[in-house]
Amino acid sequence: xxxxxxxxxxxxxxxxxxxxxxxxxxxxxxxxxxxxxxxxxxxxxxxxxxxxxxxxxxxxxxxxxxxxxxxxxxxxxxxxxxxxxxxxxxxxxxxxxxxxxxxxxxxxxxxxxxxxxxxxxxxxxxxxxxxxxxxxxxxxxxxxxxxxxxxxxxxxxxxxxxxxxxxxxxxxxxxxxxxxxxxxxxxxxxxxxxxxxxxxxxxxxxxxxxxxxxxxxxxxxxxxxxxxxxxxxxxxxxxxxxxxxxxxxxxxxxxxxxxxxxxxxxxxxxxxxxxxxxxxxxxxxxxxxxxxxxxxxxxxxxxxxxxxxxxxxxxxxxxxxxxxxxxxxxxxxxxxxxxxxxxxxxxxxxxxxxxxxxxxxxxxxxxxxxxxxxxxxxxxxxxxxxxxxxxxxxxxxxxxxxxxxxxxxxxxxxxxxxxxxxxxxxxxxxxxxxxxxxxxxxxxxxxxxxxxxxxxxxxxxxxxxxxxxxxxxxxxxxxxxxxxxxxxxxxxxxxxxxxxxxxxxxxxxxxxxxxxxxxxxxxxxxxxxxxxxxxxxxxxxxxxxxxxxxxxxxxxxxxxxxxxxxxxxxxxxxxxxxxxxxxxxxxxxxxxxxxxxxxxxxxxxxxxxxxxxxxxxxxxxxxxxxxxxxxxxxxxxxxxxxxxxxxxxxxxxxxxxxxxxxxxxxxxxxxxxxxxxxxxxxxxxxxxxxxxxxxxxxxxxxxxxxxxxxxxxxxxxxxxxxxxxxxxxxxxxxxxxxxxxxxxxxxxxxxxxxxxxxxxxxxxxxxxxxxxxxxxxxxxxxxxxxxxxxxxxxxxxxxxxxxxxxxxxxxxxxxxxxxxxxxxxx
Numbered sequence: 166x167x168x169x170x171x172x173x174x175x176x177x178x179x180x181x182x183x184x185x186x187x188x189x190x191x192x193x194x195x196x197x198x199x200x201x202x203x204x205x206x207x208x209x210x211x212x213x214x215x216x217x218x219x220x221x222x223x224x225x226x227x228x229x230x231x232x233x234x235x236x237x238x239x240x241x242x243x244x245x246x247x248x249x250x251x252x253x254x255x256x257x258x259x260x261x262x263x264x265x266x267x268x269x270x271x272x273x274x275x276x277x278x279x280x281x282x283x284x285x286x287x288x289x290x291x292x293x294x295x296x297x298x299x300x301x302x303x304x305x306x307x308x309x310x311x312x313x314x315x316x317x318x319x320x321x322x323x324x325x326x327x328x329x330x331x332x333x334x335x336x337x338x339x340x341x342x343x344x345x346x347x348x349x350x351x352x353x354x355x356x357x358x359x360x361x362x363x364x365x366x367x368x369x370x371x372x373x374x375x376x377x378x379x380x381x382x383x384x385x386x387x388x389x390x391x392x393x394x395x396x397x398x399x400x401x402x403x404x405x406x407x408x409x410x411x412x413x414x415x416x417x418x419x420x421x422x423x424x425x426x427x428x429x430x431x432x433x434x435x436x437x438x439x440x441x442x443x444x445x446x447x448x449x450x451x452x453x454x455x456x457x458x459x460x461x462x463x464x465x466x467x468x469x470x471x472x473x474x475x476x477x478x479x480x481x482x483x484x485x486x487x488x489x490x491x492x493x494x495x496x497x498x499x500x501x502x503x504x505x506x507x508x509x510x511x512x513x514x515x516x517x518x519x520x521x522x523x524x525x526x527x528x529x530x531x532x533x534x535x536x537x538x539x540x541x542x543x544x545x546x547x548x549x550x551x552x553x554x555x556x557x558x559x560x561x562x563x564x565x566x567x568x569x570x571x572x573x574x575x576x577x578x579x580x581x582x583x584x585x586x587x588x589x590x591x592x593x594x595x596x597x598x599x600x601x602x603x604x605x606x607x608x609x610x611x612x613x614x615x616x617x618x619x620x621x622x623x624x625x626x627x628x629x630x631x632x633x634x635x636x637x638x639x640x641x642x643x644x645x646x647x648x649x650x651x652x653x654x655x656x657x658x659x660x661x662x663x664x665x666x667x668x669x670x671x672x673x674x675x676x677x678x679x680x681x682x683x684x685x686x687x688x689x690x691x692x693x694x695x696x697x698x699x700x701x702x703x704x705x706x707x708x709x710x711x712x713x714x715x716x717x718x719x720x721x722x723x724x725x726x727x728x729x730x731x732x733x734x735x736x737x738x739x740x741x742x743x744x745x746x747x748x749x750x751x752x753x754x755x756x757x758x759x760x761x762x763x764x765x766x767x768x769x770x771x772x773x774x775x776x777x778x779x780x781x782x783x784x785x786x787x788x789x790x791x792x793x794x795x796x797x798x799x800x801x802x803x804x805x806x807x808x809x810x811x812x813x814x815x816x817x818x819x820x821x822x823x824x825x826x827x828x829x830x831x832x833x834x835x836x837x838x839x840x841x842x843x844x845x846x847x848x849x850x851x852x853x854x855x856x857x858x859x860x861x862x863x864x865x866x867x868x869x870x871x872x873x874x875x876x877x878x879x880x881x882x883x884x885x886x887x888x889x890x891x892x893x894x895x896x897x898x899x900x901x902x903x904x905x906x907x908x909x910x911x912x913x914x915x916x917x918x919x920x921x922x923x924x925x926x927x928x929x930x931x932x933x934x935x936x937x938x939x940x941x942x943x944x945x946x947x948x949x950x951x952x953x954x955x956x957x958x959x960x961x962x963x964x965x966x967x968x969x970x971x972x973x974x975x976x977x978x979x980x981x982x983x984x985x986x987x988x989x990x991x
Contacts, residue, residue: 167286170351170841171282178208178337185208185240187244190247191247192511192514196498202366202369203366203492203495207518210333213235213329217332219235221312227309229342265384266383270366273361277391278354278357281353282350284823284827285350288827288829289842292881295481297884297897300345300887301896304889306328307339308889310867312332317883319892320939321939325582329524329578330485330525334349334355346842346845353475360391361391361394364390364394369387383790389786393608393783394471394779394786395471396819397815399818400605402814402816402818402819403818406821422455424450424453445473448818450468464765466770468774470605470774472818476822483528483771487779490529490533490776494743496519496537497533500541501735512566519568520571520572520574523575532773533776534568536742541561543718588759589651590764591648591655602706608785610781611807611811621713621716630716633716636711636712636715637712667689672688707752714748740783747780750780751777754773847888853947853977857947858885860979865942866942871891871941872923872941873949875896875898876955878897882896883896894916894941898917921956923935926960927959936982943981944979945977945979951976969986971984
């Protein structure tokens with residue numbers, strides 16, 4: 166069954182790729198592979214878009230037939246585009262000539278898909294972290310007849326989230342009739358494979374498009390793309406190994422200050438790391454913020470990277486979007502390279518792709534739109550040989566057109582989406598320490614610095630150091646000024662800010678009055694400025710990186726007849742723009758961050774660093790190829806040794822983390838055989854609850870509302886609604902608050918208290934009033950509901966007295982609210 170499901174998904178996603186391949190071949194003439202590596206991701210996204218749009222408009226229903234109809238529409242559009250766009254060689258002739266890259270793409274996809282399916286089979290459980298939430302979304306979408314889909318964790322409302330990625334996974338599950346527990350893990354494996362494929366295709370096109378050739382085969386050297394983007398880990402794995410072997414002094418670990426590695430080694434030397442807990446989790450928390458008093462803050466920045474995400478196995482939007490941001494980068498590079506202006510079908514395609522980024526993971530739209538806009542501008546700069554602002558009106562206008570129409574294409578979702586974003590806040594207290602930044606991006610930084618220095622040496626005749634320095638220093642001063650201005654305004658207008666400022670510099674004493682706190686503000690401000698000046702290295706380093714990149718990227722002014730000889734090749738220009746974008750993304754949180762429910766910079770670091778990993782990973786793969794090809798024998802040997810060392814350092818993490826998390830090489834530690842069914846563990850641990858949930862899934866009406874225990878997030882609470890897709894009164898309340906922002910109280914205020922009251926009150930009249938208020942159909946009483954921490958036996962006993970049990974087995978009961986045992990409840 167599991168192998169059949171794997172093959173069905175492989176076959177289906179391949180068919181979707183072949184359906185759009187004739188169109189892709191015609192619309193991406195600027196890519197040497199004509200977009201072949203992106204076809205599977207594009208076929209899935211276009212099918213999902215047509216299906217979602219028509220279902221949202223009421224023209225289709227959420228069924229396998231509706232999905233197939235959407236796929237037929239996409240196929241028809243692809244054939245129409247192929248017939249109307251006749252430029253270039255014939256498709257089959259091209260495939261025969263380029264069979265080498267076609268074979269590598271096919272083998273890479275199959276191996277990556279199968280390999281990660283094996284990894285998931287050894288660790289398939291949909292539990293812990295946010296997996297139950299993602300399971301709820303998948304089941305909620307699959308059980309909804311139309312869109313927007315019902316929110317399983319808030320009865321009466323639709324999902325308020327960027328849920329498009331879950332639609333894409335759910336349509337594959339529906340077409341292959343795969344249970345959601347299996348589809349969840351197949352989806353993670355598919356996303357890993359598509360990410361590898363997208364990174365490979367992008368690097369291959371960058372390398373092949375260079376004007377100067379080389380001896381290395383682009384089809385093989387492009388494998389550095391998926392290695393850097395999807396497989397490499399940050400240097401926390403190396404730090405973990407050094408710590409476990411006790412190879413560094415205690416003061417080194419105190420200086421590095423990564424949580425749980427910042428104390429002297431306790432116990433004997435061990436290898437591999439055997440300390441208790443999820444040691445591999447620390448790789449996503451290497452940026453450690455302390456206040457000026459040296460106290461570690463509660464909510465630390467998140468610094469995930471793709472391999473960590475795939476290992477963790479959460480199907481979160483930042484993972485769901487990965488193949489499609491690489492697709493967007495491919496489209497942006499095609500826009501930079503192709504000879505003719507973008508035509509209407511190309512603009513329409515980019516509209517759907519870039520608009521889709523907002524629906525997949527809203528944070529990514531401005532980031533990759535910036536890359537697209539830059540690519541269009543670079544094309545005009547390349548044509549003119551210099552930065553002439555009069556030439557920028559058309560590319561900026563084209564980019565804005567794609568942005569506006571892209572958002573309009575997803576209007577049915579956009580008008581119902583409520584964001585928790587609430588503006589920009591200053592970051593006066595927490596500069597990132599350079600050693601931790603290096604642990605996060607070390608391998609990329611070394612390669613990119615080497616690449617920039619090589620480019621500066623080779624392009625010295627055209628460098629504009631003055632412009633680069635002006636841009637870098639100007640940006641640094643602007644960000645610092647914004648931070649100081651926002652801090653000053655907050656001190657005057659927000660009453661609690663002076664106390665926050667004073668407490669963060671270690672001056673707040675118990676019992677201080679507001680006047681005493683205000684009197685300490687000048688001293689506190691002085692300490693903040695001294696603190697920022699003590700840790701300037703990361704900001705200065707990123708400013709220098711920006712300045713050098715801009716100096717290489719923007720040429721000196723030149724007459725038109727010299728313009729062609731004064732331009733970078735398209736690939737290098739695009740890679741420099743990606744380096745610059747990553748530097749901007751990592752410099753920004755040094756001074757400001759986006760406000761959300763957490764009121765800290767953890768999410769800004771998370772989303773910006775994650776995008777930077779992708780941009781710098783692709784750039785580093787290209788840079789490695791260019792350095793190797795353009796260096797003499799000695800430099801080439803030196804770089805080859807450096808690259809091997811960097812790869813070894815970055816691969817320590819996946820090499821140690823996979824067996825530690827999955828037990829894949831320790832069969833004696835496995836108490837169950839490998840499986841892709843992520844819900845099999847529920848059947849083992851709570852068979853009575855599982856059987857009752859299956860009964861609900863098979864017998865309850867699709868629009869039924871269930872009542873189940875309510876509790877904290879990242880737990881088993883909400884498991885009935887998550888596993889069935891049926892709506893419950895309230896699931897993880899703090900997540901609903903994040904998704905709905907300031908309107909949470911309007912939608913869900915008081916629901917948690919009501920659920921607890923229904924289960925605990927001895928008054929059936931009060932319970933029935935609340936049940937009717939929330940239109941509850943079934944009351945679920947299982948292991949969580951019977952726990953002493955949640956409900957009293959007397960409160961549960963009333964259901965047996967007054968409601969009809971439509972299911973009862975092994976201590977689990979399901980009651981039908983509209984079938985009372987007595988007409989009038991006392």
